[in-house]
Amino acid sequence: MRIITALLLGIVVLFTGASSAGAAAGGASPGGGGFTWGVGIGGNCRDVVDKIKRNWMDVRSVIAPKSKTMRPRSRDFYCVSPYYAQSAMPKPVASLSGLKCFDLEGKGFCCDARLERCATM
Numbered sequence: 001m002r003i004i005t006a007l008l009l010g011i012v013v014l015f016t017g018a019s020s021a022g023a024a025a026g027g028a029s030p031g032g033g034g035f036t037w038g039v040g041i042g043g044n045c046r047d048v049v050d051k052i053k054r055n056w057m058d059v060r061s062v063i064a065p066k067s068k069t070m071r072p073r074s075r076d077f078y079c080v081s082p083y084y085a086q087s088a089m090p091k092p093v094a095s096l097s098g099l100k101c102f103d104l105e106g107k108g109f110c111c112d113a114r115l116e117r118c119a120t121m
Contacts, residue, residue: 044079044117045077045079045080045117045118045119046074047112047117048079048099048110048111048112048117048118048119049074049077049119050074051097051098051099051110051112052077052099052110052119053071053072053074054097055093055094055096055097055099056070056071056072058093058094058097059093059097059099059101059110062091062093062101062102062103062108062109062110063101063108063109063110063120063121064108064121065108067121072121076121077119077120077121078119078120078121079117079118079119080109080118080119080120081118082111082115082116082117082118084102084104084109084118085100085102085111085115085118087104088102088103088104088109089102089103089104090102091103091108093110098112098113099111099112099113100112100113100115107120108120
C-alpha cells in the first residue's frame with residue numbers, strides 16, 4: 001500500500017508541479033471525504049468547480065447526496081487527483097454538463113471530460 005501511495009504522489013507531483021506537491025504531501029484533504037492523496041486546495045480545478053456549481057442539481061446526488069444546500073460556494077470544494085477515477089465507479093450525470101462523475105468508497109467527485117482535473121466537497 002505504501003508503494004502505491006508513493007507512486008500516486010510521484011505522479012501528482014509530476015503532473016501538478018512542485019507548488020501543488022506541498023498540498024498533496026499533507027495527507028488528508030481539507031474536506032475529508034476519504035481522499036488522502038489529492039492535490040488539495042492548491043490545485044487548479046476552478047473550471048471543474050464552476051461546472052459543478054452550474055450543474056449542481058444534476059451532480060448533487062453524486063457529490064453530496066444528503067446536502068440540502070441549493071448552491072454551494074466555491075470555497076466548499078477542493079481538488080482531488082484525477083487518478084482516483086481509475087479505481088472509482090462511474091456515476092451517470094447529465095451528458096450536457098461536460099462532467100464525468102465517480103464514486104470511490106461512498107465519496108463522490110466529478111472531473112472534466114478529459115479527466116485532467118477533479119473536485120469534490
